[in-house]
Amino acid sequence: MKKTLLAASIIAATMSTLSITSCSDSKERESPKSSKPAKEVPTSSKESGGLKIAFIDMDSVSNNYDYQKDIKAKLEASQKQAESTLNAKEQALKTRYEAFQKKALAFQQKASKVRSEAEQAALEPEANALKNEEAAIAKLEQDYQKEQAKLSQDFQEQFTNHTKAFNDTIEHFLQEYGESNGYDLLLGKSASTGGVLYGKPAYDVTTDVIEALNERYKSYKK
Numbered sequence: 001m002k003k004t005l006l007a008a009s010i011i012a013a014t015m016s017t018l019s020i021t022s023c024s025d026s027k028e029r030e031s032p033k034s035s036k037p038a039k040e041v042p043t044s045s046k047e048s049g050g051l052k053i054a055f056i057d058m059d060s061v062s063n064n065y066d067y068q069k070d071i072k073a074k075l076e077a078s079q080k081q082a083e084s085t086l087n088a089k090e091q092a093l094k095t096r097y098e099a100f101q102k103k104a105l106a107f108q109q110k111a112s113k114v115r116s117e118a119e120q121a122a123l124e125p126e127a128n129a130l131k132n133e134e135a136a137i138a139k140l141e142q143d144y145q146k147e148q149a150k151l152s153q154d155f156q157e158q159f160t161n162h163t164k165a166f167n168d169t170i171e172h173f174l175q176e177y178g179e180s181n182g183y184d185l186l187l188g189k190s191a192s193t194g195g196v197l198y199g200k201p202a203y204d205v206t207t208d209v210i211e212a213l214n215e216r217y218k219s220y221k222k
Helices: 008-020 058-064 066-111 117-180 206-221
Strands: 051-057 185-190
Touching: 051 058, 051 206, 058 066, 058 185, 058 206, 066 117, 066 206, 117 185, 117 206
Parallel strands: 051 185
Antiparallel strands: none
C-alpha cells in the first residue's frame, strides 16, 4: 500500500511565505479603526524637498505584528490536526491490509493443495470473503486519498484567507497612518522584494507602525 500524506513541502512553503508577506497587494478588512490615533513621528526629520516621507521595514512588521503570530499559530495547529487525522487512518488501513495479506497467503497455500472439485467448492466461501475484503480495503484507500486531498485544500484555503486578511489590515492601516501623520510618501523596505536600499534612521518609522498595529489589534481582540 502506497503511503500518502499531506505534502510537508507544500505546507512548509506556505508557512514560510507568511514571514515575508508585504503590504503591496491588499485592502483592509480584519481590524476596526483604533480610537487612539497612531503616535505622531517628529516632522522635522521627515522633510525632504517639500515632501514628508518615511520608510517601513516590512520584514520587521511581519515578524513583530501580533496578528501575524496568531495566524501562524492557527495554521500550525491546523496542520498538526490534519496530520494526526491522516496518520491515524493510515495506520488503521495499514493494519487491515497486513491482516488481509496474511489471510490471502494462507488461502493460496490451501488452494495449492486442492485435488478435487469438492475441496475447491469448500474453499469458495473463503475466496469470496477475501475478494470482498480486498474491495473494501481498496474503497478505504480511495476514501483516505480523498480526505487527504480535502485536508490539503482546506489548509491552502485557510492560508490564503489569513494572508489576505493580514495584507488587507496592513495596507488599510498604512493608508490611515500616512494620512493622519501628514505623509506624502511611505516606502516599504524588504529583503525579499528590494525597495529601499538605504535610509537614515530618522526616516524609519517601523517601530511606531508596529506599536500602533499591535495596539489596534489588541482592541480588536477584546
